[in-house]
Amino acid sequence: MDSILLAHCNDYDQLKYQWQALDNKQLEKEFYNRIMENLGIIRKVCRMYCDDGEHRKDLFQEILLQLWKSYPTFRGQSQFSTLMYRVALNVSIQDMRKTKRERGFFIRTNTFKEPCAETETDTSKERLKTLRRAISGLNKVEKAIVLLHLEEKSNAEIAEIMGITPNHVRVKMNRIKKKLTKTIKDRYHETF
Amino acid sequence: MKLSELKSTWNALEEEKAPKDTSAILGLERLPKTHSRSTLAKIKRSLLFKLWFAGTTLLISSTILTGSFIRPAKFTFFESFLDLTDNRILLVTMVIFLVIILIGNARAFKEIRSFQTKADTIKVSLAHFIGIMERTIRLNIFTNTAFNTLVVGWIGFLIGQRTGIFGEVEPLMVPLALGGLGALLFYRLAQYGQQLKFGRYLDQLKSNLKTLKEDGH
Numbered sequence A: 001m002d003s004i005l006l007a008h009c010n011d012y013d014q015l016k017y018q019w020q021a022l023d024n025k026q027l028e029k030e031f032y033n034r035i036m037e038n039l040g041i042i043r044k045v046c047r048m049y050c051d052d053g054e055h056r057k058d059l060f061q062e063i064l065l066q067l068w069k070s071y072p073t074f075r076g077q078s079q080f081s082t083l084m085y086r087v088a089l090n091v092s093i094q095d096m097r098k099t100k101r102e103r104g105f106f107i108r109t110n111t112f113k114e115p116c117a118e119t120e121t122d123t124s125k126e127r128l129k130t131l132r133r134a135i136s137g138l139n140k141v142e143k144a145i146v147l148l149h150l151e152e153k154s155n156a157e158i159a160e161i162m163g164i165t166p167n168h169v170r171v172k173m174n175r176i177k178k179k180l181t182k183t184i185k186d187r188y189h190e191t192f
Numbered sequence B: 001m002k003l004s005e006l007k008s009t010w011n012a013l014e015e016e017k018a019p020k021d022t023s024a025i026l027g028l029e030r031l032p033k034t035h036s037r038s039t040l041a042k043i044k045r046s047l048l049f050k051l052w053f054a055g056t057t058l059l060i061s062s063t064i065l066t067g068s069f070i071r072p073a074k075f076t077f078f079e080s081f082l083d084l085t086d087n088r089i090l091l092v093t094m095v096i097f098l099v100i101i102l103i104g105n106a107r108a109f110k111e112i113r114s115f116q117t118k119a120d121t122i123k124v125s126l127a128h129f130i131g132i133m134e135r136t137i138r139l140n141i142f143t144n145t146a147f148n149t150l151v152v153g154w155i156g157f158l159i160g161q162r163t164g165i166f167g168e169v170e171p172l173m174v175p176l177a178l179g180g181l182g183a184l185l186f187y188r189l190a191q192y193g194q195q196l197k198f199g200r201y202l203d204q205l206k207s208n209l210k211t212l213k214e215d216g217h
Helices: A002-008 A012-037 A039-049 A053-073 A080-094 A120-136 A140-150 A155-162 A166-191 B003-017 B028-033 B039-070 B084-115 B122-163 B173-213
Strands: none
Touching: A012 A039, A012 A053, A039 A053, A039 A080, A039 A140, A053 A080, A080 A140, A080 A155, A080 B122, A080 B173, A120 A166, A120 B003, A140 A155, A140 A166, A140 B003, A140 B173, A155 A166, A155 B122, B039 B084, B039 B122, B084 B122, B122 B173
């Protein structure tokens, strides 16, 4: 490879440029492979923070872009998934676009339940509504902690991503659980 | 429904909805050429425009100022209102203002560019981001106030010279007085404008950071 390059490059700058191009190609390939392996992380973060499809698509693209920008600084000290969570959550938390709820168009999920017609699909739909309702009552940081908890990350891992102590994560998680339980109970009383 | 059921619902949702993405569908190949639509990217683009505009104006102003020392007759304008000294004072004021604007904007631009390549923890990143936003807002307020004050001051001076409506008042007192009053008004207006544009957003970010800082951590 050296000889091929040297044959075509007369000066140092040109050679350096060629090497950079090669490095970039290598970097792109490596980046794409890592992204494809961990794509679920971005999808889950987008689902957690966006109600509507278009917003979700925009956020998805923005996260990918920020990951691409920060990828050259990734030195492998921590897992790539940690970098992905950090970038994806940072982008989502700093996202300025308002959610439907913040715009004041939040419509309470339908509480109507057909008696004695409960199938498995109805149950899962109902659970999904409850899940969305419960999550929508949390602020952006709480959503991040819940997401990591749902992803079965340990308190230490959550602390590493969030930048707080594992003890603080535990305290936060207890509060969030109480908040979620209350929302779920409220929803249960509304439904039945 | 219990919390544990929420977890299973979440996992089931992901398995069910996960599409089979390919790098082509995701547009990964186009990624290096894609423009960001984030708040910071928009601020960065606006800073870049200000840098370009201030840089060009600075180049023109400095050229005229230098010219006014080498060939005064050729580089004096508004001869009916401004003499050579007035011209030089105007140009020096503009050059000083533009240099401050350029330095401020260049620093903010550099800071945002460096921030965008970092993958810090949520708490560090949020604190840094809020800091950048606050500095950018202050810079915008200063730029708007200073620019409008300069314009009003000089317009006042020119009107005074042309119409003589300020009578026997010292010519330099007019732009100073008008500039002073204008500065107060424009400062409030700029502050209000920035509050309207970023105030609520910044409050939300601060509240998120507060959530992470609670309990003395």
